[in-house]
Amino acid sequence: MSHFSRLIRELLDTSYPICYTNFGRLVNFLASFFCGDNWIMTSGEWDLSVETLDGAEIVFLKGAIDASNINAFRDTLEELCRKGHPRVLIDCSQVSYLNSTAFGLLYHCHQLCLGNKGSLALFAVPRKIVDIMKILGLDTILKIYAGQAEALQSQTLDTE
Numbered sequence: 001m002s003h004f005s006r007l008i009r010e011l012l013d014t015s016y017p018i019c020y021t022n023f024g025r026l027v028n029f030l031a032s033f034f035c036g037d038n039w040i041m042t043s044g045e046w047d048l049s050v051e052t053l054d055g056a057e058i059v060f061l062k063g064a065i066d067a068s069n070i071n072a073f074r075d076t077l078e079e080l081c082r083k084g085h086p087r088v089l090i091d092c093s094q095v096s097y098l099n100s101t102a103f104g105l106l107y108h109c110h111q112l113c114l115g116n117k118g119s120l121a122l123f124a125v126p127r128k129i130v131d132i133m134k135i136l137g138l139d140t141i142l143k144i145y146a147g148q149a150e151a152l153q154s155q156t157l158d159t160e
Contacts, residue, residue, distance in 0.1 A: 048076060054152055056087040064097035074105050081109045086118035089151045093124035103138065110142055119143070123151040 046063030057080045065073055080088050088109070098106075106122070113120040121143035125133075133139045145151035 048073060050076065050080070056089050056152060056155055058148070059088065059090045060094075061090065061092060062094040064099075065095065065102040066097065066099045067101070070099065070101050070105070073102065077105065077109045078112065081112035081118070081120065082116065083118070084116055086113050086116055086120070087155050088113060088118070088120045089148070089155060090120070090122045091124055091148065092122050092126065092129065095126060095129065098129055098132075103132070103136065106142060107138060119155055121145060121151050121155055123148055 046065065046069050047061070048069075049060045051058050051060070059077065059080070061073075077088070077090075080086055090106075106120075110120045123145040124147055125144055130139065130144065133142065133144070143151075143154070145154060
């Protein structure tokens with residue numbers, strides 16, 4: 001693990017609440033530096049739906065997750081993660097952008113799931129988003145799978 005990844009992990013693992021503003025500035029700086037201007041995006045169409053399959057709650061996201069819709073995303077995700085023994089899978093196949101608050105929210109909800117003896121995982125995550133997660137060290141914290149079938153199977157094995 002790189003020095004930078006360790007630093008980010010230490011910041012995230014502190015007992016203090018995540019400061020979304022500072023974390024956001026860091027994510028945006030790193031994303032712009034490593035991915036160029038094509039990372040920055042304005043708000044646009046988005047959609048969120050939830051389906052239950054094999055005992056797991058699958059969150060289907062579409063479009064950009066940004067300031068215009070982060071509260072709806074947060075409310076839905078936190079509600080799912082507060083249930084007893086939650087199994088939450090997030091389909092990112094149609095996600096075009098995650099703002100910095102969304103990265104912090106994913107970590108926060110991962111911790112909520114763990115606290116409720118459950119799990120949170122992502123699948124079909126676009127390469128540019130995986131790259132940012134790697135820079136932040138989130139790829140070592142969050143479970144990321146190639147597809148829905150693999151995520152369902154792995155999450156089932158984790159809970160047995």
